[in-house]
Amino acid sequence: MQVGIDKMAFATTDEYVDLRELARTRGDEPDKYTIGIGQDQQAVVPPTQDIVTLGARAAAKLLTAEDKRHLSTIIVATESGIDNSKASAIYIKHLLGLDDFVRAVELKEACYSGTAGVQFAKGLVTMNPQSTVLVIAADIARYGLATPGEVTQGAGAVAMLISTNPRVLSLEDTSVSYTKDVMDFWRPLYATEAHVDGKYSTNVYIEFFLQCWQRYQQITGHQLADFAALTFHLPFTKMGKKALEGLLQADQSAVAETLRSQLTASQIYSRKVGNLYTGSLYLGLMSLLQNGTVNAGDRIGLFSYGSGAEGEFYTGIVQPQFKKYLNDVADDLGARQRVSVGQYEQEFNAQLGLNQADIAFDLSNDHETFVLAGQKNHQRI
């Protein structure tokens, strides 16, 4: 029985800041941001958007009335939780108008939990093949104004429908997880921005990738030539390059060159949005499928990484007609509005913070279907 990703959709905010402008404002060389880090634009998050509105938007792009009838479970993977107890999945379930006989839960392990969501969904669908599971990976990546991590911020959500006879990517059985207690990036309960040991985190990421890959090879005997492309969690696009080159080690063969050019295709959207945390690997997959040279039957390798830290390498086979089951990301990104660095800073500081029992946001600039209107009696509206 084939189980995997049947449909995918992405949503981000309608505003972005240009990173060359941000570099100049911060007194940095623009090439450091666009070449050294590999980011061109970054999603700007108005106070009226959060993981619930972004997640609901992504899911609404792919769910038909027929899909809703088969849905057993909704899993939201995030590290930008809006409540220590109540799952964001329940708010999203409500906004999407889903049946009350649907299970709704939130998962956490930094950027990795989107992949945990996909694997758990695969298990649920395998046990009950008539049902489908909606996995949403939604996050707002915040490091703070004028910090080294600022250039790697981002926001957005990827929604995926997991089913039998999937029409995008059929998941293969072998996956390798690798977990260690590591302090490379974390966010204590009282913090609205992440703490990070940036350079260390990039080294841990590469080490975890190589560990997973070596074990995967031992188990399956597969070689690089068995892959049409490798896709990576992309906290910033240069990270994918560092990981791939860590594996290729200056290999100039035709196989290595193909993997390099497919990596470039997988980075196109992340360059314009930034880190999505849980959703970054899956936005990279969408970018590869829409911009790379991928054909039905090709094997794709996916490396998921979450700080703290956990890595997983797994694979899928591309299905015929896969392009029909993805939303047009390039179109959505092209429709966004550029805002100044000053406007971005103002919106960054206006995010709903702690200790605000009552607040009402100005909704006149947000025309989306789903908006965060504010908070009353400590309850989100």
Ligand code: HMG
């Ligand atoms: P930094 O110290 O500002 O940057 O922080 P740098 O000085 O290391 O420079 C970055 C690169 O730009 C270097 O290239 C420079 O040579 C180059 P590299 O040696 O890395 O190849 N450079 C230039 N290139 C062209 N023209 C120039 C120029 N100047 C310099 N003029 C850092 C960089 C990534 C550490 C920082 O942005 C950061 O802390 N980011 C956040 C942490 C992060 O993203 N880590 C990634 C791995 S961990 C992960 O993926 C998990 C995560 O997503 C969270 C989760 O799991 O939830 C983060």
